[in-house]
Each structure stands twice: as structure tokens, then as C-alpha cells.
Amino acid sequence: MSVNRLQFRAAVIYWRGPAPFLFAAIPAALAADIRALGSAVSYGWGCIPVSAQIGEARFTTSLLPKDGSYLLPLKVAARKAIGPVDVGDTLDVSLDIGTSR
Numbered sequence: 001m002s003v004n005r006l007q008f009r010a011a012v013i014y015w016r017g018p019a020p021f022l023f024a025a026i027p028a029a030l031a032a033d034i035r036a037l038g039s040a041v042s043y044g045w046g047c048i049p050v051s052a053q054i055g056e057a058r059f060t061t062s063l064l065p066k067d068g069s070y071l072l073p074l075k076v077a078a079r080k081a082i083g084p085v086d087v088g089d090t091l092d093v094s095l096d097i098g099t100s101r
Contacts, residue, residue: 041098057081
């Protein structure tokens, strides 16, 4: 297991930001750990590249900072691989900070 790996449960939310999207809201209790791990790999605006696994689905994306924590984008391709995903669902997430698979 990587020292940059975090595992947690996250609620699926809808946020109509620059583009309407579904996100997994990272628990606020992990925000400081993510900031510390991501400080060396952040590429601007606080975005942090990650590899995520939800169920059997693995995908790469970047965490977006929001309200003191982060959001994990659930792109259409990722949602198709995960299975039915909707607002209010809770997902078990494994996240590798600053890596890609």
C-alpha cells in the first residue's frame, strides 16, 4: 500500500460549477492530509492529480478544492465503469495522490 493512498467513504453530490457534474465529496477530516500529500504535485488552483478506485473501476483525474476540502470528479466514463451512481449515494473510494496507473 502506498503512503499516498487514502481510503474513505464519500457522498455523491451535484455541483453546477463551470460544468454540471457529479462529484464524490471528500470528507473534511482528510483535507489536511490531502493538502500535505498533494503540495508537491499540485499543478495550479490547488488541483491535485490522483488515481482513484471505486469498486473495480480505476480512473485518473484531479481533485478540485472546494469549501476547505476537495471534490473527486465522477466523469461519465468513470460512472459507467462504477455502475449506477446518483446524487446521495455513498461510495467506498481508494485514492492515490499524485500518481496515475
